[in-house]
Amino acid sequence: MCHGSSGSGPNSNHRTQNTMENYTYNSLTLQLEGLRVTKTSKYPVFVFLLFAYVFILITNVGIVILIWTERSLHQPMYLLFCNLSINDVMGNSLLVPRLLADLLVPPSERLIHYYECLMQAFTTHMFGTSAHTVLMIMAFDRYVAISNPLRYNTIMTSKMVMKLTVSAWGVAFVLVGILLGLTIRLNRCRTLITNPYCDNASLFKLSCESVLINNIYGLTFTVVLLSSSIGCIIITYSKITAACLTSKSKSLNSKALKTCSTHLCLYLIMLISGLILITLHRFPQYTEYRKISAILFNVVPGSLNPVIYGLQSQEIHKCLSNIFQLKKVTPSF
Numbered sequence: 001m002c003h004g005s006s007g008s009g010p011n012s013n014h015r016t017q018n019t020m021e022n023y024t025y026n027s028l029t030l031q032l033e034g035l036r037v038t039k040t041s042k043y044p045v046f047v048f049l050l051f052a053y054v055f056i057l058i059t060n061v062g063i064v065i066l067i068w069t070e071r072s073l074h075q076p077m078y079l080l081f082c083n084l085s086i087n088d089v090m091g092n093s094l095l096v097p098r099l100l101a102d103l104l105v106p107p108s109e110r111l112i113h114y115y116e117c118l119m120q121a122f123t124t125h126m127f128g129t130s131a132h133t134v135l136m137i138m139a140f141d142r143y144v145a146i147s148n149p150l151r152y153n154t155i156m157t158s159k160m161v162m163k164l165t166v167s168a169w170g171v172a173f174v175l176v177g178i179l180l181g182l183t184i185r186l187n188r189c190r191t192l193i194t195n196p197y198c199d200n201a202s203l204f205k206l207s208c209e210s211v212l213i214n215n216i217y218g219l220t221f222t223v224v225l226l227s228s229s230i231g232c233i234i235i236t237y238s239k240i241t242a243a244c245l246t247s248k249s250k251s252l253n254s255k256a257l258k259t260c261s262t263h264l265c266l267y268l269i270m271l272i273s274g275l276i277l278i279t280l281h282r283f284p285q286y287t288e289y290r291k292i293s294a295i296l297f298n299v300v301p302g303s304l305n306p307v308i309y310g311l312q313s314q315e316i317h318k319c320l321s322n323i324f325q326l327k328k329v330t331p332s333f
Contacts, residue, residue, distance in 0.1 A: 025189055030117055030206070032110040032193045034102045035291055046103045052299045053096040059306035060085040063316070070319045076141050076156040077259065078316075081309055083134045083165055084266070088302035091127030094120055095197055095298055102196075114188075117198040122180055124199050127298060128274060129172035132229040135267050137164040139236040142260055147243045179221055182214050196291045201281070222278070233267055258314075265308055266301070273297045 037045055064085050067073045098120070102110045112120075141164075145152050179200050186207035195202040204214045240260060277297050280290035310316050 026187055027191050028114045030112050030114055030191050030193055030198075031108075032102060032112050032196070032198075034099075034107060034110050034196050035295075036107075036288060037103065042103055046100060049096055049100055049103075049295070049299070052303055053092060053100075056088060056092050056096075056299070056302040059310070060089045060302065063306045063310060066316065066319055073315055073319060075315075076161045077138070077145070078313075079161050080134070080138050080141055080164065083168060084131070084138075084305055087127060087130045087134060088305060091123060091298050092302050094123040095295075099196060099295065112193070112198065117193065117203065118180065118184070120198040121183075121200055121203055122176060124197065124298075125176040125179060126172055129176055129225060130169060131270050131301065132225055133168040133172050135263070135270065136229055136232045137168050138263055139233055139267075140164070142263055143236045143239055145259070146240050175221055175225070179217060182217055186211065186214075194287070196295055199294075230271075233264075237264070262309055262313070266305055269304055269308075270301045273300050 035045065064082050067078045067082055098112075141156060144155050148155065180203075183200055183204045186204060186209050188206040189208040190206045192206075193202045194205070200214075200218065204211045237260065244257075273293070274297060277290065277293045280286050280293055283290075310320075
């Protein structure tokens with residue numbers, strides 16, 4: 001705002017400034033910048049996201065139902081994988097429908113309530129954090145199965161599976177709770193979310209107060225999560241490799257190769273898509289690429305996880321082929 005402009009004195013200028021501050025100060029109505037799409041590209045993007053979301057729902061919910069209904073799949077490996085499918089469904093369900101709705105309205109009408117924005121940010125960070133913690137407990141399961149095959153059933157009991165599941169979600173909940181708790185305490189003086197959806201960074205950027213604590217905790221949170229996750233995978237796979245090299249069993253080695261390659265593939269997809277997003281945050285000139293990668297961070301792992309796991313697992317293959325054969329054999333009356 002220019003001071004000392006002609007035709008209006010400093011008092012008038014001060015009043016205008018106060019009015020603007022009153023309007024934007026801690027406003028409960030926020031505006032989402034969303035994706036900048038042209039009229040021609042709007043519908044292809046909408047169709048792609050819609051198909052991706054429907055595919056994520058069908059495949060992930062289908063795998064969870066299959067694992068819960070088929071007794072042969074009541075093994076720790078599959079029960080732990082259910083966490084990943086549930087996480088993918090929850091993460092995308094609070095994000096993609098909102099994105100689809102925003103694509104069909106002009107940018108000026110992409111309004112979101114502050115509490116809905118908080119809920120979306122919480123879900124977004126829970127999705128990313130839980131993906132790491134769940135894949136860490138799945139790595140532990142693979143390590144026990146290959147390094148201690150004879151003691152596997154005594155270690156990986158249903159109680160142990162429950163403990164691992166609760167710890168994976170509990171750790172994510174606490175870390176994300178603190179992350180957003182630090183943001184909620186801040187007063188807001190802006191209303192524009194420069195992102196296709198709400199996350200912690202876009203929320204604390206609305207504040208005119210010092211966000212040093214938020215930046216320090218956010219950075220520590222990211223470093224601790226990534227280093228513990230990558231460290232866990234490296235240690236686990238080093239021990240698995242050592243166990244395979246010392247083992248004379250060909251069947252054990254082939255089973256290890258199949259299950260571990262699947263797990264590692266899921267981990268790398270999630271890690272790479274996350275690192276691309278973190279890297280693009282450091283380059284403001286690539287805002288639109290960052291927005292697209294932020295959406296793909298949810299959509300890509302959610303779409304690929306059930307496909308990769310389903311294709312690699314012989315047990316899931318058997319169950320699916322049995323179901324389809326039964327449908328074919330069942331006579332119609």
